[in-house]
Amino acid sequence: VPAGVSEFVQPQNGEATAAALASAAAEGRTARIRGGATKLGWGRAGQVPDVELSTASLNRIAEHNVGDLTAVVEAGVPLARAQAKFGAAGQMLALDPPLGRDRAATIGGVFASADSGPLRHRYGGPRDLIIGITVALSDGTVARAGGNVIKNVAGYDLAKLFTGSFGTLGAIISVNVRLHPRPPAFATAVGSSADPGRLGASARALAAAPLELDSLDIAWRGGRGGLLGRVSGAEPAPRANRVAALLRDQGLEGIDVIADDAELWARQRVGQRAREGALVRVAARPSALVNVLDAARACGATLVGRAALGTSYLELDPFAISPLRERLAGARAVVVLDGPEELRRAQDPWGEADERALELMRRVKGAFDPAGACNPGTFVGGI
Amino acid sequence: MDNGRALRSQLEAICGSEHVLTHPDALATYRSDGLAHYRETPLAAVLPATGDQVREVVACCFEAGVPWVARGSGTGLSGGALPVAEGVLIVLARLRRILAVSLEDASVVVEPGVTNIAVSRAVAPTHFYPPDPSSQIVCSIGGNIAENSGGAHCFKYGFTTNYVTSLEVVLSDGTVAELHRDAPGYDLLGAFVGSEGTLGVATKIELRVIPAPETVRTLLAFFEDSEAAGEAVTTIVSAGIVPAAIEMMDRLSIRAAEEATGAGYRLDAGAALIVELDGSEEECAIRFEQVRELCAQNGGRDIKVAADAAERDLIWKARKAAFAAMGRVAPAYFVQDGVIPRTRLPEALRRIDELAAEYRLQVANVFHAGDGNLHPLICYDAARSGEPERAEELANLILKACLDLGGSITGEHGVGVDKKGHMPAMFSERDLESFHRLRCAFDPHGLANPGKVMPTPRLCGEVPGPYREHPLERAGVASRM
Numbered sequence: 001v002p003a004g005v006s007e008f009v010q011p012q013n014g015e016a017t018a019a020a021l022a023s024a025a026a027e028g029r030t031a032r033i034r035g036g037a038t039k040l041g042w043g044r045a046g047q048v049p050d051v052e053l054s055t056a057s058l059n060r061i062a063e064h065n066v067g068d069l070t071a072v073v074e075a076g077v078p079l080a081r082a083q084a085k086f087g088a089a090g091q092m093l094a095l096d097p098p099l100g101r102d103r104a105a106t107i108g109g110v111f112a113s114a115d116s117g118p119l120r121h122r123y124g125g126p127r128d129l130i131i132g133i134t135v136a137l138s139d140g141t142v143a144r145a146g147g148n149v150i151k152n153v154a155g156y157d158l159a160k161l162f163t164g165s166f167g168t169l170g171a172i173i174s175v176n177v178r179l180h181p182r183p184p185a186f187a188t189a190v191g192s193s194a195d196p197g198r199l200g201a202s203a204r205a206l207a208a209a210p211l212e213l214d215s216l217d218i219a220w221r222g223g224r225g226g227l228l229g230r231v232s233g234a235e236p237a238p239r240a241n242r243v244a245a246l247l248r249d250q251g252l253e254g255i256d257v258i259a260d261d262a263e264l265w266a267r268q269r270v271g272q273r274a275r276e277g278a279l280v281r282v283a284a285r286p287s288a289l290v291n292v293l294d295a296a297r298a299c300g301a302t303l304v305g306r307a308a309l310g311t312s313y314l315e316l317d318p319f320a321i322s323p324l325r326e327r328l329a330g331a332r333a334v335v336v337l338d339g340p341e342e343l344r345r346a347q348d349p350w351g352e353a354d355e356r357a358l359e360l361m362r363r364v365k366g367a368f369d370p371a372g373a374c375n376p377g378t379f380v381g382g383i
Numbered sequence: 384m385d386n387g388r389a390l391r392s393q394l395e396a397i398c399g400s401e402h403v404l405t406h407p408d409a410l411a412t413y414r415s416d417g418l419a420h421y422r423e424t425p426l427a428a429v430l431p432a433t434g435d436q437v438r439e440v441v442a443c444c445f446e447a448g449v450p451w452v453a454r455g456s457g458t459g460l461s462g463g464a465l466p467v468a469e470g471v472l473i474v475l476a477r478l479r480r481i482l483a484v485s486l487e488d489a490s491v492v493v494e495p496g497v498t499n500i501a502v503s504r505a506v507a508p509t510h511f512y513p514p515d516p517s518s519q520i521v522c523s524i525g526g527n528i529a530e531n532s533g534g535a536h537c538f539k540y541g542f543t544t545n546y547v548t549s550l551e552v553v554l555s556d557g558t559v560a561e562l563h564r565d566a567p568g569y570d571l572l573g574a575f576v577g578s579e580g581t582l583g584v585a586t587k588i589e590l591r592v593i594p595a596p597e598t599v600r601t602l603l604a605f606f607e608d609s610e611a612a613g614e615a616v617t618t619i620v621s622a623g624i625v626p627a628a629i630e631m632m633d634r635l636s637i638r639a640a641e642e643a644t645g646a647g648y649r650l651d652a653g654a655a656l657i658v659e660l661d662g663s664e665e666e667c668a669i670r671f672e673q674v675r676e677l678c679a680q681n682g683g684r685d686i687k688v689a690a691d692a693a694e695r696d697l698i699w700k701a702r703k704a705a706f707a708a709m710g711r712v713a714p715a716y717f718v719q720d721g722v723i724p725r726t727r728l729p730e731a732l733r734r735i736d737e738l739a740a741e742y743r744l745q746v747a748n749v750f751h752a753g754d755g756n757l758h759p760l761i762c763y764d765a766a767r768s769g770e771p772e773r774a775e776e777l778a779n780l781i782l783k784a785c786l787d788l789g790g791s792i793t794g795e796h797g798v799g800v801d802k803k804g805h806m807p808a809m810f811s812e813r814d815l816e817s818f819h820r821l822r823c824a825f826d827p828h829g830l831a832n833p834g835k836v837m838p839t840p841r842l843c844g845e846v847p848g849p850y851r852e853h854p855l856e857r858a859g860v861a862s863r864m
Contacts, residue, residue, distance in 0.1 A: 067617060067726035068755075090623060114570075127573050128545050135817075143817035144810065149722045150538075151754040152791040153531050153577050154798055154809055155836070156818045157544070160573025169569075181623030204487055208509065210597040212662045233666045283565035287487040308489070311565065332565045350567045356560040360824065361569050367820035380568040 004048035005032075012057045014134055014142045014173035021171060022140035024051045025371035031138075032375050033167040035109035036078060038100025042113060042337055043166055045344040046377030055108050058173060061085055063148070069179040070131065070148055075108025075172045082107060092182040094123035098269045108172045114164030117269050118215035118230070121306055123180065126163050132176030133159035135169070138373040142173065150178045161364070167375040168383055169368040183232030186214070187240035188261035191252030192226040196293035199225045202250035203289055207308035209246060211239060217268050218312070220293055221302040227252065228264060271304030271313055278318045278339030284331040286310040295327040318343045325351065350380045387426060390447050394429050394471070397439045402430040402477075413472050416457040416464040417518075421800055425452070425466035430474045434494070434551065434586030437473060441584065442557025444471055450830045453584040455495060455526030458518040460718065461799030463530060463579045463835055470833075473584065475525050481505050482587065490548065492589045495525025499532075502590060510592040513540035516795070517703055528585050531577030533795040535628045535702075538753030539661075540593075542795075544576040551587035555826040559586075574821060579797050580832040582825040596661035599627070600671045601695045604683035605652035609633050609748065612654035613728040615681035616752045619658065620725070622677065624670050626753060630657040633732075635712060635747035636705045636760070643708035646701035649685055656683065656752070657702055659695075705749045706760065713745060713762030715771070717778045720796040721785030725755040734784045735759055742777040744770070756794035757785065783808065798836045806838045819843075 011017040024031040029050035034040065055076035063072040066089045073082050079095065080103040086092050096117035099105040105115075116125040123129065132146030135158070145158035162172055193199050199218060206216055206229050215230040229243040240257045248255050258264060273279060282305075284292055289305075292312050296303040299320040305312030310332075316324065318339055325334050336349035343349075353361075358381045365372075365383050376383070394403045404410055405427045414422045426449070431437045444451045450470035457464055466472045478494035484505050485491075491502050491512070499519040502512040515534035516522055522532070527543045528550070548564045550572055560583075562572040575582050606612040612631050619626065632640065632648075632655045641648040648655055658674050660667050678686055689695035709716050723731045732748065735757075739746040745762040759781055763774035782792050782805055792798070792805045806815065815837065823843035825831075834840065 065724060065726070067621060068724040069620070070724070124541070124545055127570055128541065137817070141813050141817065143814045145814060145817065147722075147791045147809070149724055149755055149790050149794075151533060151542070151722050151751070151756045151794040153795055154791050154793050154802070155806065155814070156821050157531075157573055157577055158817060158821065160544070160570045161821065163573070164570050181625065184623070207489065208486060208594055210594045210663065212596070212666070234669045235665060238665045239663050285488050285490075287485070310488075332563055333567050335567050353566065353568055354561050354563075356558060357562060357566065357568065357571060360554075360560055360571060363824040364569055364571070364574075364821065367824040368817070383568075 005050070005052045007051045008054065009051060010054040010057050014136055017053060017058070017171050017173060018136035018140045018142045020051070020053055021136055021138045021373060025138040025373035029373065030376055031373050033108070033112070033171045035076060035106035036100060036104030038105045039109055039113050039115070041341070043344070043378040044349060044382065045341045049375065053171060055106060058108070062174060064089070066091070070150065070176065071179055072148065072174055072176050073107045074174045075106060077107050078103065079105050079107055079110055086179055087182060090182050091179045093177055094119050094129060094180045095126060096269065098272050107175060111163050111175050112165060112167050112172055117272070118217050118265055118306065121213060121215045121308060127160045129177050130159045130163055130175050131178050133162055134173040135162055135171060136173055137170040138369045138371050146176060148176050166379050168365060168379045170374055183214070184234055185236050186230060186232045186261055187236040187257060187259045188228055188230040188264055189240050189243035189247060189255070189257050190226055190228050190264070191244070191247035192224060192254045193252050194224045196225065196290050196297065198251055199227055199293060200290035202227050202247055202252055203307035204287065205250055206243065206246060207286065211243060213243070215265065216306065216308045218289065218305050218307040219268065219271065219303065220296050223297065225293060227307065228268070230261065230265070268304045271302065271315070274315055274338040277315050278321060278343055279337045280314045280316065280321060280324065281333070281335045281337050282312045282314060282328060282331050283333040284310045284328065288331070292328065295324055298327065299324045321347070353380050386447065390443065390449060391427060393443045394427060394440060397436055397443065398429050398431050402432070404428040413454065413466060413474065416454070416459045416462060418460050418462045418799070418801055421462040421465045423466045423468055425468065425470055425472040428472040428474055430477050432477045434478065437478070437584060437586050438553045438557055438559055440471070440473055441553045441555065444830060445555060445557045448828070450833045452832050453525065453529070453580045455523030456498070456521045458522040459526060459530060459797065459799065460720070461793065461797040461801040463797050463799035465800055467833060475523065478586070486510060489592050490589055491592055492587065493524055495523060495528070495585050495588060497524050498522065499524060499527055502592070506592045507595070509595060511595045512546065512590060512592050513537070514543045514546060517706070524588055524590070525585055528576055528588060529578070529580045530795070530797040535630055535751060538629065538751065539625050539627045544573060546591045547572060547576050547588065548591050549589035550575060550585045552583040552585050554583045555828060555830040579799060579836050581822055581836055583831055598664050598667045599659065599661040599695065600667050601657065601659045601689040601698055602675060602678070603687045603698050604656045604658070604678040605649045605685045606654040606656065606682055608653035609732045610729045611682045612656045613732070613752065615656060615678050615683055616728070617726060618677045618681060619674055620753065622673060624674060626658050626674070627661040628657065628659040629753040630702050631655070631750050631752040632702065632705060633748040635745060636709070636749045639708035639712045639747065640701040640705045642711050643704050644701045646697045647687070648701055657698055702749070709747060709760050709762065712747065714764050714766070716760040716762045717774055719757065719759050719761070719778050719781050720793045721757050721782050721790060722794040723755045723757065723785050723788045723790035725753070727788040728752070728755065731757065731784060731788055735781055738777055738780050738784070742773050744774055744777055754794070755790065800835055803836060803838045
């Protein structure tokens, strides 16, 4: 039992999860959902929950419809295990977030936190891959939304609403997902520069080229940055060479094409977690990449990011967060994902939200969890 | 009617009297959307010119406690823009400015009345906007947002919801909220897209566009029957190929489309398959050969490869004309929009055939085969007594068959008024209740597009609420550690 938590429950199924949540709610207690425990430190440092609900027994890959490229996976299934199963059929769930200690990150945790990795460039994030959901609510209800087909507009898209809701609306019991064919081969072209402007321009040129990249990432550390463009397919080499040529034309140095590129991308994922400092996620316009790189340089941060999407992950000294926020005041979001608890206590890790949108979010929270039992105080605006 | 008169003068003050329609003749155009057999005359139709005016109109309705329905181009096929008799219809046709185009950010900002095709045109030739409903020349982006529209190319590229990055929305109390894809907090944007106008109305929309593929390759293949064509689709997808589009037409729809367009489809074929690949030169070349072989292996014959854009357009012309062309086969038809898991296609087609024979009606099948979205056209003649009723019954049974096979009642047309009666067959009462929770969070007074999506009207605050079984009764199921 984790420190401060008075009760630890491991429900065997969705109904039992709903009952456990309802039981906590009825007694005025708070509950937190626990998957692989790889991201429990994200969000506001809230109160210690009274009850912790483990998803460990929700561990079935309930369906893998190979011919339909869909699957139904329970929340407690480690993403790595699901990928192994899909991979055996030449398929994948196109999500590659960092998997954390012991590769323990679960499907439920990844969807509840809307975490993603370099594949987001081509396939989108969890919200773009989820086609249905089953949730348990704190009034004891088990409800479903969406379905098991990739094209479906019946009913409200609660699957997206629960994706990224950090367990504050209820517990995800299982998700229905769209799968993709696993490409037979990959290749990555890389180039580097110490000039943020040049890196930014190269990223824009590559993003606008019709090369169908799987991933387009940026990395910055120690005063130098690199751009990585990955292609896949039956024969990716010729296209990787075109990516390399484009990077060369843009004036990048150290151009290379790497066929055995898994390690490169693993390193990008590592950069999405804090090792010593604090980890900040920035969402900005893609064209503002140069400003983000400049800010990283000025604040002594290392950075990895999705160059064409405007999402960057910066690791920096906690004291540098305020100056970073000031420099990036125009960004859509500057969120402290991962950092020391005292830091997440001292300042709101979520930053500022549109007041009107926040009001709506509070109403949504009230509608799904009127008792306020689900992971309170940790989310945006103290939800 | 004093209240009605007061409301009217307020609306006129906001939009100008020439943009407030109350005479029955003037309202005739607005009585229905693309699903013309549902008709209703609203209290008034207003045509605001700006997002601000939309907000004022909505605020005015809120004050008066009057419901409202937003309407784009009126091409919807589920009665989603059907007016309510005691309400105001907000027509967004005048909000058709493209506000910003930035290729650097791969972004286009538009007003809701802008047509779907205009977005792609604004960023051509280097980029395009992938969701492409068949009505894309006229349908509006605002309507696409409401319905989460798809199109022929969504198997590879996804749906409207995957391309909306920001929305400015007017909520039913007349306030404005900005919803952004990357903003911290709940994915309200994701919840709003596809909510069929029941959560509010979008007044400013930012869309993501993507680089246009450097190559597009299209082939047309003919098969003995739909089953063989369906088998070809399965082997193509199982080979790890993700075509930009795979469309199938059956014998009846081939005949109608060919007679209408003369595109060169074989009238003796049982099914036709259009397969389109796009992307980089290298990858397309390899994959296209594979597709051609797989079609041939599965009994495809007379495989015709489009040599240029004109030939490709001709192949598509027949497909896109299929609906309209059915007029040559039957005086009237119902179109359904059910979805099945793609691998269940042969079963679904067999079931449709059986039902058609039983009901003595013709059913033509045109569908997005890649994603299992069927568009059966149930033909009937209204002049024959009892036939419309039989056709409707058959249409309903086809939807039921889709659900039995693990699918959905609607893939892209929306629930609207047309399919709300089918919602309880797809969702449990608790599922519907959870939908209602979302609706109430956005629109507690139920003023935005009432009577759509949900099968029975319900009021907020009257949510039948928590289920009563004591949670501890079930506690034994959980293991405590």
